[in-house]
Amino acid sequence: MSVILVDDEAKQIIHENFRYQRVSKNGKNYRCCNRSCKAGGKLDNAVFQRNANIHANHSEMSKIKIEKLTKINDLKKQIETNHKINISANYVQCYAELATKYPGEVWKPYKNIKSTLYYHSNKTKPAAPTITDDIVINDTYKNLFDKKFLQFDNHNNNNRIMIFISYVGFNILFGSKRWHFDGTFKASPNLFKQIQTIHGIYYNQMLPAAYILLQNKEKETYVEAFTSLKQILLKKKPRGSNVRFRIGFNACYKNSFRPSQDIWMLVPF
Numbered sequence: 673m674s675v676i677l678v679d680d681e682a683k684q685i686i687h688e689n690f691r692y693q694r695v696s697k698n699g700k701n702y703r704c705c706n707r708s709c710k711a712g713g714k715l716d717n718a719v720f721q722r723n724a725n726i727h728a729n730h731s732e733m734s735k736i737k738i739e740k741l742t743k744i745n746d747l748k749k750q751i752e753t754n755h756k757i758n759i760s761a762n763y764v765q766c767y768a769e770l771a772t773k774y775p776g777e778v779w780k781p782y783k784n785i786k787s788t789l790y791y792h793s794n795k796t797k798p799a800a801p802t803i804t805d806d807i808v809i810n811d812t813y814k815n816l817f818d819k820k821f822l823q824f825d826n827h828n829n830n831n832r833i834m835i836f837i838s839y840v841g842f843n844i845l846f847g848s849k850r851w852h853f854d855g856t857f858k859a860s861p862n863l864f865k866q867i868q869t870i871h872g873i874y875y876n877q878m879l880p881a882a883y884i885l886l887q888n889k890e891k892e893t894y895v896e897a898f899t900s901l902k903q904i905l906l907k908k909k910p911r912g913s914n915v916r917f918r919i920g921f922n923a924c925y926k927n928s929f930r931p932s933q934d935i936w937m938l939v940p941f
């Protein structure tokens with residue numbers, strides 16, 4: 673009979689309807705999960721060799737229990753590999769499938785398993801960076817709803833610039849006649865000095881559409897960021913669209929430099 677791995681690292685396995693746990697880290701020996709039971713065995717190349725001890729004073733796992741366990745483990749794996757899935761909805765779906773198959777079976781309510789499921793989600797999330805070099809945006813976070821979200825990253829760890837615009841953000845920008853810029857220092861994430869946001873007036877509402885993370889307020893930084901932004905927008909503008917962009921900067925004052933409130937306009941030809 674084949675061995676069912678309860679987890680990816682085979683810390684626990686199920687063999688002939690009994691559940692075993694590994695005796696030592698990375699070892700091959702297993703013992704029954706029932707502490708008072710002496711039954712055990714050795715797992716070698718996916719083959720489980722039982723020892724001579726019988727399972728004493730406890731019964732084997734029911735088919736339902738095994739199925740519940742494997743289903744929940746599948747869900748945990750999904751949660752670990754895909755941070756965008758709706759955890760509660762997926763749990764409810766699992767529940768519905770089993771409830772249909774085994775009517776009357778008791779199932780843990782979501783609130784009782786929520787923290788376990790979130791533990792699995794957080795386990796594979798990248799750690800918060802402590803220095804700029806640590807900022808590595810993996811594929812999960814580069815995209816939003818399967819569409820590119822991180823549009824620009826200069827990978828310069830002395831002056832990192834990142835631009836995020838979602839698919840919806842582009843629609844807002846290209847659907848508005850005027851864009852407004854805003855810079856906030858308070859809400860900027862660790863290691864960044866500010867977030868520049870670009871808002872579009874879309875269906876009479878001012879909506880944020882693009883986010884630029886900057887590490888300082890130097891003129892060169894703004895020029896690099898907005899030049900990159902312009903390139904992205906020109907590349908993305910809808911076919912046949914008659915828009916062009918005008919960049920203007922307010923005068924420098926002292927050593928700091930700020931883009932003016934309405935520095936860019938969509939100007940029809």
Ligand SMILES: [Zn+2]
Binds near residue numbers: 704705709726727730
């Ligand atoms: Zn046992």
